[in-house]
Amino acid sequence: MAKKQTLKPKDPRLHFTSGNEAVGLGALYAGCNFFGGYPITPSTEVAELMARELPKRGGTFIQMEDEIASMASIIGASLAGAKSMTATSGPGFSLMQENLGFACITEVPCVIANVMRGGPSTGLPTKVSQADVMQARWGTHGDHPILVLSPDSVQECFDLTVTAFNLSEKYRTPVILLSDETIGHMHEVIRIPEPGDMPVIEREASAEIPADWYKPYDYGVHSTAPLIPFGEGYRYHVTGLTHDEQGFPTGRPDESRKMLEHLLGKIEHAKDVYHVERLYLEDADSAIIAYGCTARVCKRTIYTVRHEGVKCGMLRLKTIWPLPVREIDEVCEQNDVIFVPELNSGQLMRAVKRVNRGRATIVPINRIDGQLFNPHDVAEMIINRSHGIDESDQLII
Amino acid sequence: MYGNGTIVHGTHMQVVRFAGSGGQGLMTSGRILALAAGVYEGAVVLQTQSYGPEARGGAARSQVCISDAPINNLNPSRIDVLVSLNQSSCDKYFGDLKEDGTLIIDSSYVNELPTDNGYSFPFTFYCRDKLGNPVVANIMALAYMVAVTEVISRDALEAAVTNNVPQRFIKLNLKALEAGFREGESAKAERRRQSGFIDTQI
Numbered sequence: 302m303a304k305k306q307t308l309k310p311k312d313p314r315l316h317f318t319s320g321n322e323a324v325g326l327g328a329l330y331a332g333c334n335f336f337g338g339y340p341i342t343p344s345t346e347v348a349e350l351m352a353r354e355l356p357k358r359g360g361t362f363i364q365m366e367d368e369i370a371s372m373a374s375i376i377g378a379s380l381a382g383a384k385s386m387t388a389t390s391g392p393g394f395s396l397m398q399e400n401l402g403f404a405c406i407t408e409v410p411c412v413i414a415n416v417m418r419g420g421p422s423t424g425l426p427t428k429v430s431q432a433d434v435m436q437a438r439w440g441t442h443g444d445h446p447i448l449v450l451s452p453d454s455v456q457e458c459f460d461l462t463v464t465a466f467n468l469s470e471k472y473r474t475p476v477i478l479l480s481d482e483t484i485g486h487m488h489e490v491i492r493i494p495e496p497g498d499m500p501v502i503e504r505e506a507s508a509e510i511p512a513d514w515y516k517p518y519d520y521g522v523h524s525t526a527p528l529i530p531f532g533e534g535y536r537y538h539v540t541g542l543t544h545d546e547q548g549f550p551t552g553r554p555d556e557s558r559k560m561l562e563h564l565l566g567k568i569e570h571a572k573d574v575y576h577v578e579r580l581y582l583e584d585a586d587s588a589i590i591a592y593g594c595t596a597r598v599c600k601r602t603i604y605t606v607r608h609e610g611v612k613c614g615m616l617r618l619k620t621i622w623p624l625p626v627r628e629i630d631e632v633c634e635q636n637d638v639i640f641v642p643e644l645n646s647g648q649l650m651r652a653v654k655r656v657n658r659g660r661a662t663i664v665p666i667n668r669i670d671g672q673l674f675n676p677h678d679v680a681e682m683i684i685n686r687s688h689g690i691d692e693s694d695q696l697i698i
Numbered sequence: 699m700y701g702n703g704t705i706v707h708g709t710h711m712q713v714v715r716f717a718g719s720g721g722q723g724l725m726t727s728g729r730i731l732a733l734a735a736g737v738y739e740g741a742v743v744l745q746t747q748s749y750g751p752e753a754r755g756g757a758a759r760s761q762v763c764i765s766d767a768p769i770n771n772l773n774p775s776r777i778d779v780l781v782s783l784n785q786s787s788c789d790k791y792f793g794d795l796k797e798d799g800t801l802i803i804d805s806s807y808v809n810e811l812p813t814d815n816g817y818s819f820p821f822t823f824y825c826r827d828k829l830g831n832p833v834v835a836n837i838m839a840l841a842y843m844v845a846v847t848e849v850i851s852r853d854a855l856e857a858a859v860t861n862n863v864p865q866r867f868i869k870l871n872l873k874a875l876e877a878g879f880r881e882g883e884s885a886k887a888e889r890r891r892q893s894g895f896i897d898t899q900i
Contacts, residue, residue: 308853316737426751427749486747487772597770597772598771675771
């Protein structure tokens with residue numbers, strides 16, 4: 302009897318995976334070869350995948366003693382030439398803040414995946430939340446540049462991780478991938494691109510100048526010097542103190558200002574860091590501004606409210622920080638009411654209000670019970686509001 | 699896949715929920731079903747889950763949406779199929795079932811059925827006594843569900859199980875799969891007979 306043929310996948314490049322595993326796969330695609338981390342729900346799947354895959358590919362996986370050391374390890378690995386990342390959730394992210402600032406001032410590329418869960422403290426380990434938005438921006442002290450990306454599907458977990466590595470290399474800055482429990486744990490089918498289909502920025506191994514002339518920092522016109530890995534013969538000093546272009550500490554007011562202006566300017570003036578998705582904004586008179594899992598659910602909301610004749614569009618922020626001010630400004634100019642649904646008590650809403658400068662009415666929609674929005678609940682609120690049934694300033698589920 | 703500026707809404711979506719207590723293999727059931735539908739049948743799938751901080755015990759559920767268009771409602775509250783492996787989850791989620799939905803329960807642990815239309819089979823006791831290991835009860839329940847509801851083809855489910863179960867457990871899992879298909883088939887035939895259904899393909 303002939304052996305029964307088992308069914309073949311529709312496409313060999315299709316993978317059925319969770320958001321967290323997609324982050325790991327995206328990191329491997331981007332050439333990540335060092336992972337230092339400490340397991341924490343709901344981000345552990347990233348570490349699990351990296352522990353399994355990195356040694357096979359000649360990379361290094363280290364489980365550190367805590368998140369402070371995890372962050373320190375990826376900075377060290379990056380200075381030695383590795384593309385490094387770590388993954389954590391709220392409580393671990395708090396511990397990483399000090400060294401995150403160190404990575405900012407020393408301009409060391411690295412990627413931190415923060416899979417948000419309910420907080421503060423241990424909070425709700427297995428429930429969803431979006432309450433780390435402001436911590437991602439201002440968690441570490443001092444004026445500092447930061448890039449924060451937020452995926453809304455498993456495919457985007459993959460894509461944005463590759464983008465995170467590229468931006469991190471290009472601008473020599475830590476990039477935070479701000480995922481959440483729902484996106485991290487849900488499973489979908491994704492298509493992994495062939496090597497070369499997506500651009501990957503590689504580290505330069507040598508500068509074209511003699512080692513003695515090499516400057517690890519370049520405070521020129523919003524450019525960044527190539528970071529030559531330690532061990533290539535280019536010797537330089539790395540410190541968390543304010544430093545000059547050689548990397549040595551300085552207290553001179555002119556040099557201090559130059560360094561900080563460079564740090565802030567390189568992200569502020571970058572054109573390719575703002576990623577947004579616009580949905581049905583052309584004819585809209587009200588709009589939703591959202592990110593992450595909330596934005597995903599609100600796509601269903603838009604479908605429902607449009608069906609009821611309410612002209613509502615959506616601006617989805619893939620880049621949360623730096624805030625896409627120009628894009629938000631456009632939406633504030635064109636719409637009468639702007640809904641900002643978030644799984645927190647209104648963190649992004651205040652930033653949107655500041656851009657709005659009183660033009661449109663900003664209506665926050667908040668949910669803080671560890672559950673995801675129901676798209677129909679949000680739709681009902683938007684419909685009631687637009688028919689003048691509900692006039693309240695804040696909608697709480 | 700997303701982000702092309704339009705929202706496509708599916709015309710046909712099936713929602714299957716597996717519910718019970720942590721450690722019963724609910725996440726595995728959901729993932730295998732979604733994998734079979736998504737990778738082997740090319741459908742758009744989404745699997746979500748909800749559980750407590752405990753490793754075992756506590757309420758757990760796994761939900762699979764199978765559609766023909768991108769799924770944006772990540773947590774639909776109305777479901778087509780409920781596979782319930784303990785009493786508390788059966789009581790809790792029966793209300794979410796659509797009027798014409800299918801209820802399948804493990805009668806090893808569920809004693810009180812909320813409806814007369816449910817399918818009932820002692821998956822855990824059957825696997826323990828006939829197959830020698832109760833851990834495959836989730837796979838048997840999955841196969842039973844597929845036989846009754848036909849949300850996906852049996853070939854797809856078989857391929858998904860064969861390719862995603864550790865080598866040493868494949869035989870056991872395929873046995874559970876076969877038993878599930880068989881029992882589901884006969885339960886469905888029985889139900890048809892009772893309702894006076896006349897097979898026209900004589």
